[in-house]
Amino acid sequence: MHIPDGYLSPVFSIGMGVATVPAWARAVRKVREVLTTRTVPLLAIFAAFNFTIMMFNVPVPGGTTAHGVGGTLVAIVLGPWAAVVTVSTALVLQALFFGDGGILAIFANCFNMGVLLPFTGYWTYRLIAAGAPLLSVRRLWAAAIGSYVGITLAGLAVGVELGLQPILFNDGGRPLYSPYGLAAAVPTMLLAHALGASIVEAIITALVLSYIRQHHPEYLTSLKAVVAGAGADMGPARQRPVWQLAVIGLVVGAPLLLVAGLVTGGGNVGSLFGADWSQVDWPGVGSMMLVTAGVGIVAVPIVRFLLPERFKSVGTAYTVAAVLAPLGLIAPGFAFGEGSPDDLMKELGFVPSGLQSLSGIFSAPLSGYNLPLPWFSDANAPLWHQGLGYEIVAVIGILLLGAVVLALGRLLRGREDAPGGVVGGTAA
Amino acid sequence: MSCSCHSAARGRVGWLERTLAGIASSIEQAVFTEEHARRRGWLQAVDPRIKVLMFAAVIIAASASSSFGVLAGLYLLLLAAAWKSQLPFELFVRRTWVGIPFFAGIVVLPSIFFGLPPRLFDVSLGPLQLGLSLPGLYGATVFVMRVAVCVSLAVLLVLTTRWSDLLKSLRALRAPQVFILILSMTYRYVFLFLHTMNGMFEARKSRVVARPGGREDRRWIARSMGALLNRSFKMSGDVYAAMLARGFTGEVRTYSTYRLGMADWLALAGAFAVAVGAALVSRWIR
Numbered sequence: 055m056h057i058p059d060g061y062l063s064p065v066f067s068i069g070m071g072v073a074t075v076p077a078w079a080r081a082v083r084k085v086r087e088v089l090t091t092r093t094v095p096l097l098a099i100f101a102a103f104n105f106t107i108m109m110f111n112v113p114v115p116g117g118t119t120a121h122g123v124g125g126t127l128v129a130i131v132l133g134p135w136a137a138v139v140t141v142s143t144a145l146v147l148q149a150l151f152f153g154d155g156g157i158l159a160i161f162a163n164c165f166n167m168g169v170l171l172p173f174t175g176y177w178t179y180r181l182i183a184a185g186a187p188l189l190s191v192r193r194l195w196a197a198a199i200g201s202y203v204g205i206t207l208a209g210l211a212v213g214v215e216l217g218l219q220p221i222l223f224n225d226g227g228r229p230l231y232s233p234y235g236l237a238a239a240v241p242t243m244l245l246a247h248a249l250g251a252s253i254v255e256a257i258i259t260a261l262v263l264s265y266i267r268q269h270h271p272e273y274l275t276s277l278k279a280v281v282a283g284a285g286a287d288m289g290p291a292r293q294r295p296v297w298q299l300a301v302i303g304l305v306v307g308a309p310l311l312l313v314a315g316l317v318t319g320g321g322n323v324g325s326l327f328g329a330d331w332s333q334v335d336w337p338g339v340g341s342m343m344l345v346t347a348g349v350g351i352v353a354v355p356i357v358r359f360l361l362p363e364r365f366k367s368v369g370t371a372y373t374v375a376a377v378l379a380p381l382g383l384i385a386p387g388f389a390f391g392e393g394s395p396d397d398l399m400k401e402l403g404f405v406p407s408g409l410q411s412l413s414g415i416f417s418a419p420l421s422g423y424n425l426p427l428p429w430f431s432d433a434n435a436p437l438w439h440q441g442l443g444y445e446i447v448a449v450i451g452i453l454l455l456g457a458v459v460l461a462l463g464r465l466l467r468g469r470e471d472a473p474g475g476v477v478g479g480t481a482a
Numbered sequence: 483m484s485c486s487c488h489s490a491a492r493g494r495v496g497w498l499e500r501t502l503a504g505i506a507s508s509i510e511q512a513v514f515t516e517e518h519a520r521r522r523g524w525l526q527a528v529d530p531r532i533k534v535l536m537f538a539a540v541i542i543a544a545s546a547s548s549s550f551g552v553l554a555g556l557y558l559l560l561l562a563a564a565w566k567s568q569l570p571f572e573l574f575v576r577r578t579w580v581g582i583p584f585f586a587g588i589v590v591l592p593s594i595f596f597g598l599p600p601r602l603f604d605v606s607l608g609p610l611q612l613g614l615s616l617p618g619l620y621g622a623t624v625f626v627m628r629v630a631v632c633v634s635l636a637v638l639l640v641l642t643t644r645w646s647d648l649l650k651s652l653r654a655l656r657a658p659q660v661f662i663l664i665l666s667m668t669y670r671y672v673f674l675f676l677h678t679m680n681g682m683f684e685a686r687k688s689r690v691v692a693r694p695g696g697r698e699d700r701r702w703i704a705r706s707m708g709a710l711l712n713r714s715f716k717m718s719g720d721v722y723a724a725m726l727a728r729g730f731t732g733e734v735r736t737y738s739t740y741r742l743g744m745a746d747w748l749a750l751a752g753a754f755a756v757a758v759g760a761a762l763v764s765r766w767i768r
Binding site: 096 | 582586618621637670674714717
């Protein structure tokens with residue numbers, strides 16, 4: 055995520071200082087207000103700590119390694135303003151001494167990782183943790199999600215900065231600096247972080263915080279108050295942060311989906327995910343949604359009431375999924391790899407002959423995920439008829455799968471797990 | 483952060499070995515740098531405040547230039563300066579090219595197939611029109627060259643200036659005293675932490691017989707990070723106590739005995755002339 059020199063125009067690089075330098079000045083004043091002379095060694099040593107944890111290689115499934123930034127962790131423990139100073143110091147040290155990140159680009163790098171990251175991470179953490187007791191599980195989730203959002207946003211900022219270069223600085227269409235526009239740079243950086251580095255950072259932040267809570271809980275109360283001047287909140291609330299999670303999920307998920315849709319749709323809003331949305335019969339969709347909602351309101355409570363305690367939550371969840379199944383009918387086109395030869399004919403203009411001959415051999419009793427009755431699957435049937443058919447087929451499918459899983463469970467019960475491979479002690 | 487992994491053994495090199503190698507190479511780099519900054523070369527003799535201004539001017543000129551000729555000329559001047567400063571030539575070239583400019587080349591590679599016409603050939607691949615574009619190729623070359631010049635300049639500055647001098651020279655750029663103090667202390671403690679971390683990782687490596695799963699490994703890493711955090715708190719308390727005991731009142735005083743000589747002013751004038759010249763020539767020569 056460290057931008058080297060030469061990727062950004064010098065005007066842009068130095069211009070970023072307009073955002074970064076005041077943040078630094080305010081951070082130093084803010085931290086000094088609280089503790090006049092105690093600040094210097096604390097910030098210096100935490101900057102060194104920050105530098106060091108950027109060197110920890112973390113094993114990632116798939117055999118490679120990644121490493122975190124730790125900005126959100128320091129922001130949670132010391133407060134966001136202190137994190138601005140420590141992360142920036144570590145970044146300056148890396149740029150001046152180890153050649154990580156450019157010298158002119160220092161303002162941009164410090165803005166992304168030293169200002170944006172700790173603040174978004176910290177505020178997301180505060181939002182989700184709001185009032186939860188210091189030792190609650192909710193705080194761990196808050197830390198994980200906060201660091202995830204922080205790094206993803208920093209990655210997005212890098213994408214925007216790089217993507218602005220060919221727009222702002224070109225010579226008659228020939229890009230002078232980083233050559234990729236917003237349409238390429240933003241999704242690349244956003245997705246690369248959202249699906250990779252951010253997950254590692256989230257896991258590490260949560261694990262380290264859980265270690266601190268367990269062994270040094272005093273750091274989560276007194277020190278933050280000392281350094282950032284903020285009182286540590288020890289509210290009595292003890293519930294899962296359901297709506298906050300939903301909000302965060304929406305805020306993070308919706309832009310990601312939009313970007314993914316734009317990328318697959320070739321940048322055209324009218325054809326998100328490469329589908330032609332003008333073909334959709336919206337009134338039909340509306341009546342189908344109404345019917346679906348009605349079925350859900352009736353069926354879900356009944357199922358919940360009827361099911362035995364063991365299956366209550368699982369069964370309800372699957373019922374909700376079955377009720378929601380017809381939503382897939384809205385999307386125009388067919389899912390890739392699932393189309394029937396007729397769909398292929400429409401789409402490609404021809405049908406591979408092998409496919410034509412193969413598809414006749416096995417015709418599933420519930421082909422097209424619908425009931426083979428004209429009321430449900432006739433081509434001219436209203437959309438809500440099809441929707442009901444989908445729901446019934448979904449229920450049948452879930453029951454069949456459940457039966458298979460139960461039968462397998464019966465067969466395997468009583469057998470011992472395969473011998474595990476974990477031997478050896480750990481020590482530090 | 484770019485990963486400079488020197489894998490000693492072929493085959494499976496895990497996170498532990500990689501981290502150990504990273505620590506070793508950081509320390510090695512620091513020692514190496516200090517050694518070269520102590521030599522009696524041309525740039526080492528220039529006043530650090532002047533040197534920072536010189537390099538700032540040339541870096542700005544280089545990143546503002548989009549002419550291959552000017553960038554190549556600047557690189558030649560740079561090589562001459564490195565040679566006059568008694569830096570091992572081959573090592574300097576390798577250290578600056580293997581890494582960031584090489585990576586920049588990979589990053590910029592796809593863009594040459596989407597550039598403006600004239601193109602050497604055209605291949606249509608679905609909705610995409612691929613072709614080796616001549617302006618795209620030129621732009622990519624300039625881009626890589628510019629990144630290389632900037633990186634070389636930064637490396638040259640660091641290799642010829644001792645860390646303490648570099649920090650003092652930042653004061654010439656009006657950086658606040660507190661920041662410089664924090665930076666210098668951070669630099670000091672980075673090596674202490676690297677040492678501690680090295681100990682932790684070697685202890686782990688020498689005590690674990692089997693290959694635990696990723697889950698267990700991540701837990702161990704989190705625990706050692708937490709332990710390091712605890713140590714940071716304790717250490718900052720100790721250091722503060724030691725500072726108080728030595729009369730620290732919150733005010734920072736440094737002394738500097740630097741005096742600017744004629745050679746310093748000449749070097750500064752030369753660097754500014756190069757920067758201005760590069761900016762002017764870039765307008766005419768593409």
